[in-house]
Amino acid sequence: GFARLDLDRERRTGTPEVVFAAGKTPAETVACLAGLLDGATGPEPFAWATRVDDATAAAVLERWPDAVVDAQARCALVGRPPEPVGEVLVLTAGTSDGPVAAEVAATLRACGVGCRRVDDVGVAGIHRVLSVAPDLAAADAVVVVAGMDGALPSVVAGLTDRLVVAVPTSVGYGAAFEGLAALLTMLTACAPGVLVVNIDNGFGAGVAAARIARSRQR
Amino acid sequence: GFARLDLDRERRTGTPEVVFAAGKTPAETVACLAGLLDGATGPEPFAWATRVDDATAAAVLERWPDAVVDAQARCALVGRPPEPVGEVLVLTAGTSDGPVAAEVAATLRACGVGCRRVDDVGVAGIHRVLSVAPDLAAADAVVVVAGMDGALPSVVAGLTDRLVVAVPTSVGYGAAFEGLAALLTMLTACAPGVLVVNIDNGFGAGVAAARIARSRQR
Amino acid sequence: GFARLDLDRERRTGTPEVVFAAGKTPAETVACLAGLLDGATGPEPFAWATRVDDATAAAVLERWPDAVVDAQARCALVGRPPEPVGEVLVLTAGTSDGPVAAEVAATLRACGVGCRRVDDVGVAGIHRVLSVAPDLAAADAVVVVAGMDGALPSVVAGLTDRLVVAVPTSVGYGAAFEGLAALLTMLTACAPGVLVVNIDNGFGAGVAAARIARSRQR
Amino acid sequence: GFARLDLDRERRTGTPEVVFAAGKTPAETVACLAGLLDGATGPEPFAWATRVDDATAAAVLERWPDAVVDAQARCALVGRPPEPVGEVLVLTAGTSDGPVAAEVAATLRACGVGCRRVDDVGVAGIHRVLSVAPDLAAADAVVVVAGMDGALPSVVAGLTDRLVVAVPTSVGYGAAFEGLAALLTMLTACAPGVLVVNIDNGFGAGVAAARIARSRQR
Amino acid sequence: GFARLDLDRERRTGTPEVVFAAGKTPAETVACLAGLLDGATGPEPFAWATRVDDATAAAVLERWPDAVVDAQARCALVGRPPEPVGEVLVLTAGTSDGPVAAEVAATLRACGVGCRRVDDVGVAGIHRVLSVAPDLAAADAVVVVAGMDGALPSVVAGLTDRLVVAVPTSVGYGAAFEGLAALLTMLTACAPGVLVVNIDNGFGAGVAAARIARSRQR
Amino acid sequence: GFARLDLDRERRTGTPEVVFAAGKTPAETVACLAGLLDGATGPEPFAWATRVDDATAAAVLERWPDAVVDAQARCALVGRPPEPVGEVLVLTAGTSDGPVAAEVAATLRACGVGCRRVDDVGVAGIHRVLSVAPDLAAADAVVVVAGMDGALPSVVAGLTDRLVVAVPTSVGYGAAFEGLAALLTMLTACAPGVLVVNIDNGFGAGVAAARIARSRQR
């Protein structure tokens, strides 16, 4: 049919293929999820999708009434994700960055990694950043989600020896240019240890942080 | 001739015309300075130029042996600048931002305003920023000079009620895009009270800060 | 919960945290305003929000029937703002720049600073600019709001010794590139004394102008 | 050989082909000029080249000792240009825009049109613009050359019924982006009657203005 | 009130102020038109607006039932425009460029200049361009409207001694970047005599062409 | 009327004019199709349109009930296309690239060339690419459709001596910049033999591939 599922991906990369629902009809997303569940080789079939809109969420729930849909994160999980190990700290600069942080958190859950969120710690009130310093040391990795000036990862990376996975968001207006300003800030962060993913890509940040956490727990 | 000096500018704006030497031959810059000195109406003739290269500096010094040339700032001052009043705090994020901060300092001097510099307080070592907090309260205005991620003004503006004049610099490489990254960061700073000038425009930041300081001293 | 209000911000910066309603549900904005009112330490509780849409305005008015909503400015003020001191002159280049100028004016009101607006004085009819020259001398600071070519601040800054806070707007089409043309014009203004904020950022311009005015009135 | 001269162009467009020396060796430019002189059908052979560097200028002068080389304009004229008719007014915003204005002037001369230059009338000193108002009415067309903010054409076009041909220059730094800022300003000028050519394209502006002037003189 | 009409503009520039309805409520556009009609000094009151949407058109027609609304051009004319003199040739590259050409035509009508349109003569069928050659010689000026590659003005300018006013349109997709591709093509046209206006700016092209035509008819 | 159909185009270029319905009303598209059918000189009248929306599709079907509308491809074919010769292989990187590949396929059909599609062979599962190697040798040309990173053509071109026509799509978000990322990737492909068309331009890719296939079959 229209899709050629990569059922072997989990063996190669540790992460099974995930359905990117953005360009698909609800029926197509359901078909992809079914194909992944069918092709899964482990004891607990599990598959999930990102960028799920309301119509797709409904279609998933109709087919699998036990599915878990996280509306803010726009993710749908079918079956039981792996038991969580380790812990990733997820920080946001402002409350508007919440949906992207939710996608990070849902991804961590789907990848079987623990998640601790601390929100709204932007650098305009620098004491808020300083107050999370103890949490940094307890984490396997840190994901920092920020829009507008995207300055938070530069400060966080100067406070920890953990890897900082930086997610620029499209929050802001004008010269924020839909997340471009934050993206450039993070790429040029004056502190080393900052690694960057695409604008609003909570999924990619979550997968990367999960790999670090799982590798440290082995 | 080729130039139409705006001898009335000091009366209108409080700041006399300043020679922008970048696109001029040494002889043209000398001619402009001479014209401004001739046209000056105050008791102490004074004129100055920015973006002065070595050849122009030599030509200025040949004509006016008492001129003061600041090589790092690329400024040449002929005559006696006004007595300094007030104090502007000038911060840099890294040592490479030094030449732009020097242009700010030279401009403040030419405008008759005091200047206090604290260098290399970038956010990767946030304690360095916090340690300047007392200086902020003592200043009439703060100029923050930063390249690369340009994150410093966002943090400083969250610590003070002084105006923060932010100067993005072309320091950095790759996605710094000759200062564009820092410029966008500063324009989208998550703390209000940040006002932005052109990339590497220490002159503009200095004139603006001087206006604030002088106005507060009146 | 989802937000970590910076109740200490007024002490540090002179301006309390303001709710940016753009990325929030009406309920979230109301919760933030309530938190700020609760945390306020002064005698007159006061809090406000920008980028308020119709649904949020309604939710605010339902909770606080005495709230003042300025529909053009998209601002909602709850409680009594400080008594106004000083005066900031707010100019627009064209009538379409009105909403951004209204945000400047609402911000000045919320910050306790007087405001005088003169609209539609774009440089295509330069006599209109010249006719505001007397107003310039009477102001503590000048905010110039302009879209399309964004040329007005360059002219105004050549006529006054007041700081000119320039606000590019997204008014225009084609090569205006949603305000980018005006932003670049203002950053490269040929007259010094022009400081720039983000496109359509009437809030940031208002806070900055208020700081100048209040500092001059001390 | 390498070039296919368009000897018929003068008949079709009123302007003969002009040699763009920028991508050519001195020998190639000389060969092109010779070809154009050979192919010329009028009584007075005349040909010319733009963007002529020192080596090319020397080669031209060696071949045609009577050639006129304008070093600032980087133009070389061989033979006698047409007698000038009409008058185009050429304005510059700053003295650094001089070389581009010189290219306009050389082009007008080569096209047989009179030229009147007034330099350094930038909008930061608006009285300088107002003082050229009488010259505007006397001109067949106006060419305005400006870098940095590129604001001058907007003001001039509001003062005259003549066409304003606007030439953005690469003068400036940082957010001037090699003339992009001035280009966008001119394209979005708030006054109609402004027509724009490429950055630093004094040649194109000169040809266009010459067509207007010659057409009005017919 | 909100608008400061420039009633003197016709005297200065030959073209009265025109209402740009894009950023205005229907009531504001009507008020501006009324103000212009009131302030008009000539024997035949006439005023008009561009970028008129359906609601504004209805409001204009309710107030002035004799007004002429051109829906494709999005222009509304109230009163009697001047008698047409001269003739401008308006070419389009493709049929999708029609609305912008209609704005040019409506502007010419409002400015009292004759207009001849030939549509859909894009360079992919170059014989269509060649077939308009005779029309070129009969025109006072030529306006060329083209989107996508924007190649038509380069070819037309090589066939005529008339000025070519080039209007890039936002027609196209992908790398057309909303008209940017056509704009850059026109600015770098390999034939001189091409002058460029903003993307989709049929109004600006019409005013400029009208000035040329009227000046030639004097 | 409004359109000047290029009925001679098939003779000159082998491909008749095709209606681009994007900027046209349903009635205009129908009129263009009718004009092309009328003007066709071959024995089997045939004409078609791309970028057909639902309303236009309905209008076409009402006029020609036998027309074939491909909803995913947004193409409408009226009459009988030429018998297919040869075969073009069309690959997609992900399932979301389907609509653009469908436009390629519809174009090949309309041009009388065979088409073989293999979907969802993106480089994240490189074995999927390797498994199409045998198909490459059997094809006259290869069209590769890919969004996001656009990496597939670089890999495919290293595996075949067929021309690779690369079509970037607007699939993706953030730094995909509506297809710009994929476009730049394809233009800088490290393997030669990759030729690029506009973002989402399945039509252009199909016409080019058809020319190769037909020329090889002669």
Added chain:
Amino acid sequence: GFARLDLDRERRTGTPEVVFAAGKTPAETVACLAGLLDGATGPEPFAWATRVDDATAAAVLERWPDAVVDAQARCALVGRPPEPVGEVLVLTAGTSDGPVAAEVAATLRACGVGCRRVDDVGVAGIHRVLSVAPDLAAADAVVVVAGMDGALPSVVAGLTDRLVVAVPTSVGYGAAFEGLAALLTMLTACAPGVLVVNIDNGFGAGVAAARIARSRQR
């Protein structure tokens, strides 16, 4: 060592690996050429390099005195290229596009395909384009090299059923943006059948055209 030559590439793609000398020392380029000659399996060893500067050319000639260096094309050929079959027509818009066309020609020679060049046929003198129409029909494919507005491929593609491989060049200044203007023009060409390669990439265009020609000759 530092390079991993792809000796199998000719078998897979019909074109052996070619040394890109731009980022290599003369010694590295010589080593790569030697490795390719050693690894060649055919009867006539042949290898070549592009982007060869003077020092590298000298090093190649010292090692292989019979090597052929084309200075304008910046290519060095060692050994005997295949006997030429077929013919590709290579057009340039202006004489400054010569070096890129020379790279196309050298590539065709190295790939064993005949080449016919016609230079300086830009659209500003459209009769020059029309006069090559007969040559188009005789060619296996057409390569069109153009800078500045890049308009030539749009016109050529409307005159032929051959594939048009378009090469934008970095010739021009200002809004030509180092070839970006021409690139966008070619990607949005209003005639189908235009396929685009990277700016100044004569090598890629030559390889692609050679594939078409060789495939037609089989």
Added chain:
Amino acid sequence: GFARLDLDRERRTGTPEVVFAAGKTPAETVACLAGLLDGATGPEPFAWATRVDDATAAAVLERWPDAVVDAQARCALVGRPPEPVGEVLVLTAGTSDGPVAAEVAATLRACGVGCRRVDDVGVAGIHRVLSVAPDLAAADAVVVVAGMDGALPSVVAGLTDRLVVAVPTSVGYGAAFEGLAALLTMLTACAPGVLVVNIDNGFGAGVAAARIARSRQR
């Protein structure tokens, strides 16, 4: 004086401050290195600098004759770096990416982590990528360095469960836009697990990979 060394950084982040020599005089770099060596608290003083040019290298070697200067990597190491633990695999797409990979390797050495390099495995010869699959499983992390299309990380990340740190390089020309094309490719990689650093930032990639390796070895 001019620098405020962050001597505490190693304690906070595990990595001591490193001197960025790009914007400094040789004397300044030597002074910074001396300050870091003086301030070091461990038993083996060690400090190092990146972006070291020839003059700076000479100055370092004069002061510390035992220093190790890696000319290709542009790094200077003074004192004994930590004993290496773990192993990072560093891949390059082409031989021109060598200097950036050398900076990665020098950084790993300075951070006390083992490094294995495999060069020139670009996707145009995909078997070269496949042949490194066994090395991937043996590594703690993978750094992929690629210019031009930047496609290599997408393929590598589909073959391994290790984190892929992607470094875009400025290798290429035209639409490579100094590394922008590769940067966008990597940010939009179709395989998750790719994290991106700034263009040419071998230092940042090395620090990040070292953190992963050291954390896994604990």
